Amino acid sequence: MVRFLTRTRGHAAWDWTDWAAHLYLVLGVLVMFGPVLWLGMSSLKSESGIQAFPPTFLPYEQVSVDVEGRGKLKLYRVTAGEFAGRELGEVRRMGLQVQLVDPAAPATLIRVAVGDREPVMHLRAAWDNFTGLFSQFPFFRYLWNSVFITAVATVLTLLVNSMAAFALSKYRFAGRDPVFLLMLATLMIPPTIVLVPNYLIASQLGLTNSPWGVIWPAVATPTGVFLLRQYMLTLPDELIEAARMDNASEWRIYWRIVLPLSAPALAVLAIFSVMWRWNEFLWPMVVLSRSESFTLPLALNAFQGELTTQWNYLLAMTVVTLLPVTVIFAFLQKHITQGIASAGVK
Amino acid sequence: MKLLAALFAFLMNLPERPMRWAQGRLAGGRLGWVFVAPNLAVFAVFTFLPIAIDFHYALSGGTNLLPAERPFVGGENFATLLDCVDHFDPNTCRRDLFWHGVWNTMRFVGFQVGLMLGFSLLTAIVLNRKIIGRGFFRAMFFYPVLLSPVVVGLIWKWILQREGVLNAGMMGVGAAPVNWLLDANWAFFWSVFVSIWAHMGFYTLILLAGLQAIPAEINEAAAMDATPPWRHFRRITWPLMLPSVLVVLVLGLIRAVQMFDEIYVLTGGGPGTATTFIVQYIYKTGFADQVRQYGLAAAASLLLAGVLLVLTMIQLRGMRRG
Numbered sequence: 222m223v224r225f226l227t228r229t230r231g232h233a234a235w236d237w238t239d240w241a242a243h244l245y246l247v248l249g250v251l252v253m254f255g256p257v258l259w260l261g262m263s264s265l266k267s268e269s270g271i272q273a274f275p276p277t278f279l280p281y282e283q284v285s286v287d288v289e290g291r292g293k294l295k296l297y298r299v300t301a302g303e304f305a306g307r308e309l310g311e312v313r314r315m316g317l318q319v320q321l322v323d324p325a326a327p328a329t330l331i332r333v334a335v336g337d338r339e340p341v342m343h344l345r346a347a348w349d350n351f352t353g354l355f356s357q358f359p360f361f362r363y364l365w366n367s368v369f370i371t372a373v374a375t376v377l378t379l380l381v382n383s384m385a386a387f388a389l390s391k392y393r394f395a396g397r398d399p400v401f402l403l404m405l406a407t408l409m410i411p412p413t414i415v416l417v418p419n420y421l422i423a424s425q426l427g428l429t430n431s432p433w434g435v436i437w438p439a440v441a442t443p444t445g446v447f448l449l450r451q452y453m454l455t456l457p458d459e460l461i462e463a464a465r466m467d468n469a470s471e472w473r474i475y476w477r478i479v480l481p482l483s484a485p486a487l488a489v490l491a492i493f494s495v496m497w498r499w500n501e502f503l504w505p506m507v508v509l510s511r512s513e514s515f516t517l518p519l520a521l522n523a524f525q526g527e528l529t530t531q532w533n534y535l536l537a538m539t540v541v542t543l544l545p546v547t548v549i550f551a552f553l554q555k556h557i558t559q560g561i562a563s564a565g566v567k
Numbered sequence: 568m569k570l571l572a573a574l575f576a577f578l579m580n581l582p583e584r585p586m587r588w589a590q591g592r593l594a595g596g597r598l599g600w601v602f603v604a605p606n607l608a609v610f611a612v613f614t615f616l617p618i619a620i621d622f623h624y625a626l627s628g629g630t631n632l633l634p635a636e637r638p639f640v641g642g643e644n645f646a647t648l649l650d651c652v653d654h655f656d657p658n659t660c661r662r663d664l665f666w667h668g669v670w671n672t673m674r675f676v677g678f679q680v681g682l683m684l685g686f687s688l689l690t691a692i693v694l695n696r697k698i699i700g701r702g703f704f705r706a707m708f709f710y711p712v713l714l715s716p717v718v719v720g721l722i723w724k725w726i727l728q729r730e731g732v733l734n735a736g737m738m739g740v741g742a743a744p745v746n747w748l749l750d751a752n753w754a755f756f757w758s759v760f761v762s763i764w765a766h767m768g769f770y771t772l773i774l775l776a777g778l779q780a781i782p783a784e785i786n787e788a789a790a791m792d793a794t795p796p797w798r799h800f801r802r803i804t805w806p807l808m809l810p811s812v813l814v815v816l817v818l819g820l821i822r823a824v825q826m827f828d829e830i831y832v833l834t835g836g837g838p839g840t841a842t843t844f845i846v847q848y849i850y851k852t853g854f855a856d857q858v859r860q861y862g863l864a865a866a867a868s869l870l871l872a873g874v875l876l877v878l879t880m881i882q883l884r885g886m887r888r889g
């Protein structure tokens with residue numbers, strides 16, 4: 222088996238560096254993905270499972286039984302004494318003793334010392350952590366805010382950036398190059414340093430506590446203009462000349478010819494934009510202060526301050542937040558990594 | 568879906584008429600301005616104008632948000648920020664939190680960028696070998712890059728909490744549990760660790776692209792001569808990938824200087840001020856404190872912008888050379 226696995230084309234055997242490399246990578250996967258896996262498993266645990274220490278990897282939960290006349294009781298296995306080996310429901314605890322009943326014969330109470338019983342556990346995924354998000358919190362609101370901002374901002378980003386890129390790559394006009402440089406220069410002005418004035422502008426425009434307050438500042442990106450311009454430069458000008466011969470308007474040339482041909486670059490920018498908007502934190506936190514306008518990251522941050530005891534909901538919400546990005550990555554992994562490697566941006 | 572496509576086509580046809588009109592009026596390439604206008608307008612309103620307002624805020628005082636109602640105070644905000652008896656001891660400063668932020672950020676940048684560069688380089692070199700399941704490993708190392716910083720912060724908060732899995736592991740091997748995020752040194756360590764965890768995949772990818780750009784013949788020639796691995800790295804790999812290392816170094820510095828999101832979620836800047844960085848000072852002073860001191864926040868922003876400007880200049884110079 223090991224021989225088969227280590228057989229590589231052209232090389233007879235592994236030397237120590239091959240072993241070290243693979244060992245490093247396997248350890249790396251544990252460190253890089255292990256925490257996410259741990260989060261996912263934890264989010265399926267019931268409240269008691271989450272508080273259990275030491276924690277288990279799989280979501281175990283104590284079995285409950287319905288006992289006639291006594292309601293739902295937690296099931297315990299007696300470990301010592303005359304009832305050893307029997308599985309009984311716990312009625313109440315009295316000091317160092319507990320009263321148990323046999324679910325089959327609920328009339329007779331059995332007394333056992335506290336230390337002589339252990340809970341009966343079974344595997345159960347607590348999906349109610351997820352359904353509870355919708356019933357106990359305005360979770361749908363946050364989800365909708367995040368989806369709305371991400372979708373609208375991405376469509377607008379693609380439109381606005383591709384229009385600029387079209388002009389910067391296919392037209393010659395006085396001031397074209399200064400405009401391009403000016404746009405690239407905005408790379409030097411990250412949102413962190415214009416936080417205060419942008420808050421003023423957003424509030425003057427009536428954009429605070431509105432999804433548009435997150436959307437508008439985001440639709441013009443230097444990265445997007447640069448990426449699309451470089452791609453459009455590679456499109457042959459003859460295509461455009463031919464269309465002009467056919468008396469197509471410039472707008473039509475832009476959106477019927479250039480835009481479809483730029484699909485690969487648009488796709489890369491769309492993925493970036495979705496990631497940026499879905500994950501954005503600091504600017505939304507500044508501009509959205511009312512909880513009904515919160516996005517998922519804001520809701521997560523607010524909850525972790527408030528309900529430290531309700532980890533089960535917090536973990537479920539975290540999983541819902543990372544799920545879309547994970548699914549996109551699973552399907553478009555190659556495009557994303559290639560796009561980032563070629564553009565050198567994130 | 569079809570309906571959506573039809574709606575989209577309809578919306579995209581709307582600008583046709585006004586654009587045709589503009590086309591008739593604007594000769595030559597001047598129609599280009601019309602296409603550039605929306606993008607430029609957004610930049611003007613949300614990037615260029617704010618820089619100007621930033622200066623206004625930094626040079627005016629009071630707690631009013633409206634620029635017209637803020638009294639001009641000259642360099643007072645900068646003076647307040649920079650006023651220290653001993654700049655190496657934040658407790659002697661008038662704005663001690665700012666200086667805690669400055670020193671923490673410097674310490675953080677040193678550790679984080681250095682270690683991240685090391686790990687990214689190692690990972691890229693390993694991934695550039697003949698590896699079984701290379702695509703899988705590359706994807707795994709990259710995956711955390713895509714996660715929301717809030718998610719990153721919460722994942723690690725859950726692992727590092729007092730009754731978390733790491734402490735369970737510690738007790739499993741017979742060690743005493745540690746309050747990872749309540750001890751200043753450990754909280755700082757985990758800030759560095761978590762930010763490396765979240766971002767190193769991105770830098771690994773850039774370095775890997777740089778490695779793969781090295782012509783195969785050079786490596787083959789070295790293999791023919793039976794060059795020992797270390798010398799191979801010193802004499803061939805390192806010099807040839809130096810340009811991408813520089814790119815990663817400067818990009819990493821620019822990002823590290825602005826670190827905020829995941830650390831804020833993870834530690835809240837604490838315990839005390841152990842993991843409070845400059846951006847958190849800006850956020851706190853401008854938005855989270857009871858009395859919002861926009862002037863101080865803007866002044867701190869401009870100081871940070873100065874640092875970023877220098878770093879970007881270095882990057883541009885490096886790129887021109889590369």
